[in-house]
Amino acid sequence: xxxxxxxxxxxxxxxxxxxxxxxxxxxxxxxxxxxxxxxxxxxxxxxxxxxxxxxxxxxxxxxxxxxxxxxxxxxxxxxxxxxxxxxxxxxxxxxxxxxxxxxxxxxxxxxxxxxxxxx
Numbered sequence: 001x002x003x004x005x006x007x008x009x010x011x012x013x014x015x016x017x018x019x020x021x022x023x024x025x026x027x028x029x030x031x032x033x034x035x036x037x038x039x040x041x042x043x044x045x046x047x048x049x050x051x052x053x054x055x056x057x058x059x060x061x062x063x064x065x066x067x068x069x070x071x072x073x074x075x076x077x078x079x080x081x082x083x084x085x086x087x088x089x090x091x092x093x094x095x096x097x098x099x100x101x102x103x104x105x106x107x108x109x110x111x112x113x114x115x116x117x118x119x
Contacts, residue, residue: 006031006119008109009041009049009098017097020109024099027119031099040091043084049098050084052106057083062093 008024008031011017024031034041041049050057057080061073068074073086073093087094099115100106107115 005102007034007100008032009034009036009094009096009100011035011037011096013037014096016110016112020097020099020112020115023109023112023115029119036091036094036096040088041094043081043088046084046087046094049100049106050080052100052104053098053108056080057087060087060095062095065093068093 006024006029008017008021010021010033012035021031021033046057046060050060053060058078061068061083063074067090071086071090071093072078073083095108095110097109098106099109099118101118105118107118109115
């Protein structure tokens with residue numbers, strides 16, 4: 001039996017992110033933790049996450065963040081490339097946490113129980 005690879009894009013300052021990590025650990029899972037505020041994912045990684053999640057780049061945006069509004073990311077005509085650029089440069093606006101299993105499936109832990117579907 002091969003071992004499962006689980007990665008969490010984690011922000012320790014976020015209660016949902018901490019709750020999702022705790023949920024995994026309660027199930028005996030010690031995921032690889034990527035503190036994306038310290039190590040922001042590049043555009044290629046973000047594009048891959050979008051693909052695994054089955055969402056558009058816009059759906060990864062935290063629209064309630066002031067920096068989202070300040071950066072003009074609420075403009076309807078922004079391309080996916082523009083949004084991926086913004087996410088790679090400003091990880092504050094990335095939905096969190098994102099859990100990836102075996103680099104094949106992913107879920108956003110809002111609510112934390114969402115990640116149970118991919119385990």
